[in-house]
Amino acid sequence: xxxxxxxxxxxxxxxxxxxxxxxxxxxxxxxxxxxxxxxxxxxxxxxxxxxxxxxxxxxxxxxxxxxxxxxxxxxxxxxxxxxxxxxxxxxxxxxxxxxxxxxxxxxxxxxxxxxxxxxxxxxxxxxxxxxxxxxxxxxxxxxxxxxxxxxxxxxxxxxxxxxxxxxxxxxxxxxxxxxxxxxxxxxxxxxxxxxxxxxxxxxxxxxxxxxxxxxxxxxxxxxxxxxxxxxxxxxxxxxxxxxxxxxxxxxxxxxxxxxxxxxxxxxxxxxxxxxxxxxxxxxxxxxxxxxxxxxxxxxxxxxxxxxxxxxxxxxxxxxxxxxxxxxxxxxxxxxxxxxxxxxxxxxxxxxxxxxxxxxxxxxxxxxxxxxxxxxxxxxxxxxxxxxxxxxxxxxxxxxxxxxxxxxxxxxxxxxxxxxxxxxxxxxxxxxxxxxxxxxxxxxxxxxxxxxxxxxxxxxxxxxxxxxxxxxxxxxxxxxxxxxxxxxxxxxxxxxxxxxxx
RNA sequence: GCGGGCGUAGCUCAGCUGGUAGAGCACCACCUUGCCAAGGUGGAUGUCGAGGGUUCGAAUCCCUUCGCCCGCUCCA
Numbered sequence: 001x002x003x004x005x006x007x008x009x010x011x012x013x014x015x016x017x018x019x020x021x022x023x024x025x026x027x028x029x030x031x032x033x034x035x036x037x038x039x040x041x042x043x044x045x046x047x048x049x050x051x052x053x054x055x056x057x058x059x060x061x062x063x064x065x066x067x068x069x070x071x072x073x074x075x076x077x078x079x080x081x082x083x084x085x086x087x088x089x090x091x092x093x094x095x096x097x098x099x100x101x102x103x104x105x106x107x108x109x110x111x112x113x114x115x116x117x118x119x120x121x122x123x124x125x126x127x128x129x130x131x132x133x134x135x136x137x138x139x140x141x142x143x144x145x146x147x148x149x150x151x152x153x154x155x156x157x158x159x160x161x162x163x164x165x166x167x168x169x170x171x172x173x174x175x176x177x178x179x180x181x182x183x184x185x186x187x188x189x190x191x192x193x194x195x196x197x198x199x200x201x202x203x204x205x206x207x208x209x210x211x212x213x214x215x216x217x218x219x220x221x222x223x224x225x226x227x228x229x230x231x232x233x234x235x236x237x238x239x240x241x242x243x244x245x246x247x248x249x250x251x252x253x254x255x256x257x258x259x260x261x262x263x264x265x266x267x268x269x270x271x272x273x274x275x276x277x278x279x280x281x282x283x284x285x286x287x288x289x290x291x292x293x294x295x296x297x298x299x300x301x302x303x304x305x306x307x308x309x310x311x312x313x314x315x316x317x318x319x320x321x322x323x324x325x326x327x328x329x330x331x332x333x334x335x336x337x338x339x340x341x342x343x344x345x346x347x348x349x350x351x352x353x354x355x356x357x358x359x360x361x362x363x364x365x366x367x368x369x370x371x372x373x374x375x376x377x378x379x380x381x382x383x384x385x386x387x388x389x390x391x392x393x394x395x396x397x398x399x400x401x402x403x404x405x406x407x408x409x410x411x412x413x414x415x416x417x418x419x420x421x422x423x424x425x426x427x428x429x430x431x432x433x434x435x436x437x438x439x440x441x442x443x444x445x446x447x448x449x450x451x452x453x454x455x456x457x458x459x460x461x462x463x464x465x466x467x468x469x470x471x472x473x474x475x476x477x478x479x480x481x482x483x484x485x486x487x488x489x490x491x492x493x494x495x496x497x498x499x500x501x
Numbered sequence: 502g503c504g505g506g507c508g509u510a511g512c513u514c515a516g517c518u519g520g521u522a523g524a525g526c527a528c529c530a531c532c533u534u535g536c537c538a539a540g541g542u543g544g545a546u547g548u549c550g551a552g553g554g555u556u557c558g559a560a561u562c563c564c565u566u567c568g569c570c571c572g573c574u575c576c577a
C-alpha cells in the first residue's frame with residue numbers, strides 16, 4: 001500500500017514538474033477539485049480526444065457528432081431526473097456519523113400543558129405517528145410530569161427554524177445538538193441567466209453531456225440523414241459539485257466527457273448484442289492508445305444496483321495506483337431519456353423507420369468516458385522506471401499516436417554551426433507535420449533522457465555523417481534506446497507509419 | 502461533512518529548544534563535449550500556503566482559513 005501510494009505521488013509530481021497538470025489557481029492557494037493542463041498536458045489531452053473522435057466518429061459510417069451548450073433550459077434537468085435526484089438537503093449526526101435526508105427526518109416538540117419536555121426525532125416511516133406518540137408517553141413518564149400531553153405534531157426537519165433544529169436529538173443516539181444544519185448536496189452547479197437573480201433565471205452547468213444529445217435527437221433525425229442504428233457523439237465539459245473530489249484528476253468538479261448515445265431498434269432482444277459490441281469496441285480502443293491490457297477490466301453492475309430504467313451497465317475499469325476504478329460506463333438505458341424528454345417537452349421524438357414502416361422511440365446504448373480519467377490511465381500505463389547502461393531512467397512510454405511531442409531533433413554538438421543549422425532545418429520541416437522539439441543544450445545522452453521523461457517516442461540526431469557523408473541521420477527509439485541510420489525521407493515515412501497508424 | 506497526517510526554491514527535502522533561510526537534483530548563459538543524465542565557470546529562484554495573534558524579534562509558539570494525502574461518509 002505504501003509503495004502504491006508513492007507511485008501516484010511520483011506521477012503527480014512528474015505531471016507538475018514537466019508541465020502536464022497543475023492545480024488550478026495555485027498562486028491563490030488552489031481550489032479543491034479543479035485542475036489546469038500545462039503545455040504538455042494540453043497536447044496529450046487533445047491527442048486523446050482526437051484519437052477518440054477519429055476512431056468513433058470519422059472512421060465510422062453510423063456516427064455523427066454534436067457539440068451542445070453547457071447551460072441548457074433547466075427543464076432538461078427536470079426531465080432527466082437530475083433536479084429531483086440530487087437536490088436533497090442532508091443532515092449529519094456528528095456523533096454516529098449517520099447522514100439523513102432532511103425532508104425524511106421528522107421532529108416534534110413534546111409538551112405537557114404548555115411546558116416543553118424536549119424534542120423527539122425519527123426517520124420517516126408509515127407508522128411514525130404511532131411511534132412518536134409512544135415516545136412522547138415515555139418521555140412524559142420519565143419526566144414524572146402530571147397533566148395532559150399535547151398532540152404530537154411531527155414536522156420535517158428542514159421546515160424547523162434554526163433555533164428549533166438545535167433542540168432536536170439525533171435519531172441514532174438521542175443526543176441533542178449532534179445534528180448539523182441541513183446542507184444542500186445537489187451536485188449540480190447553479191447559476192443565473194440574465195441580469196435578474198431570481199428563481200425564474202436559475203440554470204445549471206450540465207452534470208453530464210448526454211442530455212444535450214437527447215435534447216438534440218429530433219434536430220439530428222430531421223436533418224442528419226441518419227438511420228437506426230446510429231450514434232451521436234459529443235466531447236465536452238461537465239460539472240459536478242462532488243462532495244469529496246479525490247485521487248488527483250480522477251474525480252474532479254470540472255471534467256470532460258466523451259459520450260456516445262447509440263440508438264438501436266426497440267426490440268427487447270436487440271440490445272444485448274449492441275451492448276456487447278460496444279464493450280468490445282471500447283475495450284480494443286483503450287488497448288490501441290496504449291493502455292496496459294493487464295490494468296483493464298470489465299465490471300458488470302449487479303441488477304439490484306442499476307438505476308430503475310437501465311437494463312444493464314458494464315464498466316470498463318482500470319487499475320490505478322489507488323485502486324481499480326471506472327474509466328468508462330457502458331449502459332443500456334432503454335428509451336428512458338427520450339421518453340422523458342418527449343413527455344416534458346410535449347414534442348414527438350419518435351423515429352420513423354423506413355424499413356419497418358413504423359414509428360418508435362429507439363433504445364440506446366451509452367458508452368460514456370471521462371477524458372481526464374483516460375489521461376490519467378494513459379500516464380499510469382506509460383510511466384516506467386527502467387535501466388539504461390546501469391543508470392536509472394524515468395520514461396513515459398506513450399503510444400506515438402497520442403504522445404504530446406512526437407520527435408526531438410538534435411544537433412550532435414552545438415558548437416559546430418553546420419550541425420546546428422542542418423538540424424534546425426529538419427526541425428522546421430517536421431514541425432509542419434507534428435509537434436516536435438529542438439534541443440541543443442547539454443550532452444546528447446542528457447537530451448535523450450530529457451525527452452524520455454516526457455514521453456517523446458523518437459529522437460533524430462544530426463551528426464557529422466549527415467553533413468559530410470550520405471546525409472543520413474540517426475533515429476533513436478525511446479523504448480529500446482536503439483538507433484538506426486536512415487535518410488531524411490526514409491525517416492519521415494517511418495515516423496508517418498508509427499505516428500499515424 | 503467527520504477523524505488523522507501534511508504544506509519551506511521547479512522537484513525531493515533539511516532547518517522548527519523563537520534571532521529575519523539551506524542542500525541535492527533540475528533550470529539558464531558561456532566554455533568544453535564525435536551518441537545515452539561527463540566536466541568547468543557564472544547565474545536566477547522563495548513575501549517558509551494565506552490571514553491574524555503572542556513577542557524586541559516567528560518558517561519555528563497559538564488561533565483561523567485554504568489546499569494536499571489517507572480513512573470514514575457520500576456518489577453518476
